[in-house]
Amino acid sequence: MSKMQKTLKxxxxxxxxxxxxxxxxxxxxxxxxxxxxxxxxxxxxxxxxKGYSGSTFVGLDQFKFLFQDIEFWRSVRNTLAMSLMNLVxxxxxxxxxxxxxxxxKSLGLKRITQTVSYLPHFxxxxxxxxxxxNMLSTNDGMVNNFLMAIGLIDKPVLWLGxxxxxWWVTTFSNVWKETGxxxxxxxxxxxxxxxxxxxxxxxxxxxxxxxMWHVTLPGIRSTIVVLLIMNLGWVLNASFEVPxxxxxxxxxxxxxxxxxxxxxxxxxxxxxxxxxxAGIFKxxxxxxxxxxxxxxxxxxxxxxxx
Amino acid sequence: MKNFWRIxxxxxxxxxxxxxxxxGIVMIFIAVIMIYPFWNTIAVSFNDAQDTLRxxxxxxxxxxxxxxxxxxxxxxxxxxxxxxxxxRTVLSTVFGVLVGSMIAYVLSRRxxxxxxxxxxxxxxxxxxxAGLIPTYFLIKNLGMLNSFAVYIVPGLVSVYNIIVIKSFxxxxxxxxxxxxxxxxxxxxxxxxxxxxxxCKPVLATVALWCAVGAWNQWFDTFLYASGADHxxxxxxxxxxxxxxxxxxxxxxxxxxxNNQQMADTITPTSIRAAVTIVASVPILVVYPFMQKYFVxxxxxxxxxx
Numbered sequence: 001m002s003k004m005q006k007t008l009k010x011x012x013x014x015x016x017x018x019x020x021x022x023x024x025x026x027x028x029x030x031x032x033x034x035x036x037x038x039x040x041x042x043x044x045x046x047x048x049x050k051g052y053s054g055s056t057f058v059g060l061d062q063f064k065f066l067f068q069d070i071e072f073w074r075s076v077r078n079t080l081a082m083s084l085m086n087l088v089x090x091x092x093x094x095x096x097x098x099x100x101x102x103x104x105k106s107l108g109l110k111r112i113t114q115t116v117s118y119l120p121h122f123x124x125x126x127x128x129x130x131x132x133x134n135m136l137s138t139n140d141g142m143v144n145n146f147l148m149a150i151g152l153i154d155k156p157v158l159w160l161g162x163x164x165x166x167w168w169v170t171t172f173s174n175v176w177k178e179t180g181x182x183x184x185x186x187x188x189x190x191x192x193x194x195x196x197x198x199x200x201x202x203x204x205x206x207x208x209x210x211x212m213w214h215v216t217l218p219g220i221r222s223t224i225v226v227l228l229i230m231n232l233g234w235v236l237n238a239s240f241e242v243p244x245x246x247x248x249x250x251x252x253x254x255x256x257x258x259x260x261x262x263x264x265x266x267x268x269x270x271x272x273x274x275x276x277x278a279g280i281f282k283x284x285x286x287x288x289x290x291x292x293x294x295x296x297x298x299x300x301x302x303x304x305x306x
Numbered sequence: 307m308k309n310f311w312r313i314x315x316x317x318x319x320x321x322x323x324x325x326x327x328x329x330g331i332v333m334i335f336i337a338v339i340m341i342y343p344f345w346n347t348i349a350v351s352f353n354d355a356q357d358t359l360r361x362x363x364x365x366x367x368x369x370x371x372x373x374x375x376x377x378x379x380x381x382x383x384x385x386x387x388x389x390x391x392x393x394r395t396v397l398s399t400v401f402g403v404l405v406g407s408m409i410a411y412v413l414s415r416r417x418x419x420x421x422x423x424x425x426x427x428x429x430x431x432x433x434x435x436a437g438l439i440p441t442y443f444l445i446k447n448l449g450m451l452n453s454f455a456v457y458i459v460p461g462l463v464s465v466y467n468i469i470v471i472k473s474f475x476x477x478x479x480x481x482x483x484x485x486x487x488x489x490x491x492x493x494x495x496x497x498x499x500x501x502x503x504x505c506k507p508v509l510a511t512v513a514l515w516c517a518v519g520a521w522n523q524w525f526d527t528f529l530y531a532s533g534a535d536h537x538x539x540x541x542x543x544x545x546x547x548x549x550x551x552x553x554x555x556x557x558x559x560x561x562x563x564n565n566q567q568m569a570d571t572i573t574p575t576s577i578r579a580a581v582t583i584v585a586s587v588p589i590l591v592v593y594p595f596m597q598k599y600f601v602x603x604x605x606x607x608x609x610x611x
Contacts, residue, residue: 010417014418014419020493027463028463035437035440035444038441041439041440104330109334115597119590120340130544133551135343140362176340180340208325279439283436
């Protein structure tokens with residue numbers, strides 16, 4: 001029997017497997033691969049009435065226009081700024097929260113804090129934004145009330161109305177929603193650290209903070225690095241909902257991200273070609289980040305194994 | 307200074323005692339920050355609308371009233387929204403788990419011809435996406451704009467869920483399916499009667515992810531079905547209330563009627579509070595029971611990446 005025949009015979013034996021997977025592959029082709037053909041719009045002056053074949057081909061003109069547009073670069077800046085702030089602060093808060101929670105001796109308090117801190121993760125962004133806008137309200141909002149009560153400010157601050165606060169508002173909305181949830185993985189990593197290390201450190205006279213710094217943190221270092229790198233790859237995808245919902249007209253200069261730019265030019269203005277070009281720009285940068293960070297992760301992985 | 311913290315107080319030294327007290331207070335503070343905004347919203351939703359305008363509602367309603375809820379439940383659009391939210395959540399979860407586990411089963415079979423290629427075929431879609439505009443045109447050309455199908459069909463295959471289910475299936479012993487195969491069971495029976503029942507824990511986790519994701523989704527309604535009132539969802543109604551509040555600062559929630567009598571008894575703030583609670587109650591109800599599955603899922607997903 002030739003190799004070809006053997007394969008065919010195996011294939012016949014796997015008929016059912018392929019019956020199960022082929023429809024899913026066709027589905028994936030339609031919904032994930034076929035839409036890539038829409039990227040052709042970015043190189044055309046696309047008009048829906050004319051279709052892909054009838055629209056005029058303009059080469060890289062859309063990209064040229066895009067790269068000369070100050071509004072686009074502002075969107076890129078806002079995307080990067082908010083994403084990086086989110087990344088840094090959610091990491092720091094999650095790690096510190098996990099470290100402190102780990103030191104809590106009372107099981108009851110520990111469980112309640114954990115349960116409560118995971119909760120915001122399950123609320124939708126719409127609801128979180130609504131809660132945030134209530135809390136930051138100048139009219140009886142909790143944050144202003146609290147700051148006035150302790151005397152830090154003497155009249156309510158317009159948190160959601162001024163450009164200089166906006167990035168911090170999105171960052172801390174994110175921190176509020178995800179800190180508890182992000183800490184789960186660190187808590188799991190901490191519980192995997194060998195207890196003998198702590199006992200040894202104690203014998204050497206290490207204080208509590210020395211133990212945290214020299215035993216716990218190094219113990220979860222690889223987890224931190226891997227997560228950091230994984231998240232870095234997704235950095236551009238992280239900023240749509242909060243800026244879109246909370247960033248009203250006045251704040252547009254600091255709140256408009258690439259995704260919002262695409263939505264605005266594509267859906268409201270109807271300049272599909274330009275919007276697609278901006279979308280491609282984002283996809284390509286994302287892809288480079290994903291592969292770049294994966295490469296770094298592999299390298300670091302090898303190092304930590306050696 | 308070092309000696310100062312070593313002073314013994316009962317069984318502990320002063321340093322430990324101070325640390326635990328401060329740490330305990332910090333944790334309680336964090337817990338309060340996490341729960342207060344939500345708790346406050348509950349209080350506002352049960353408070354009389356006009357009374358709320360005076361400010362100062364914190365932990366408990368001052369003038370108890372269920373009128374906000376009554377007007378939400380009486381509103382026809384909200385009723386439609388609730389039905390759609392429930393329907394899309396149930397259907398997305400059922401189909402998501404079925405399709406995801408089926409693909410995962412096939413990919414977990416080592417004898418599958420072209421397994422590497424097929425796995426890569428699915429994995430690639432995690433990293434490359436066509437983007438908003440081409441996807442919009444696809445949905446449009448498929449005739450799914452303003453149809454209920456748009457809630458179920460486009461999100462049917464989640465590669466991340468497939469990876470999680472697949473790695474669980476691969477940790478099951480081979481002998482499980484081998485024995486069934488020897489007895490003459492086909493692949494579909496193996497999948498349906500042998501592998502699936504063994505995967506209950508991971509399926510529970512994935513089902514919860516699907517359910518929460520579907521329940522909390524608003525963007526697809528906004529993008530693909532905003533022209534159809536009969537397709538609205540709770541999250542989308544919430545979005546509309548929020549954005550009108552954000553824009554005007556004081557609108558009168560036009561969908562609840564504009565006449566003066568209504569405006570006296572309901573306010574945007576109270577309606578928004580009530581809708582917030584209605585739109586998160588299902589999650590709050592299942593959350594305590596499901597917490598362990600959620601948590602398990604996170605560690606599962608991260609370690610088996």
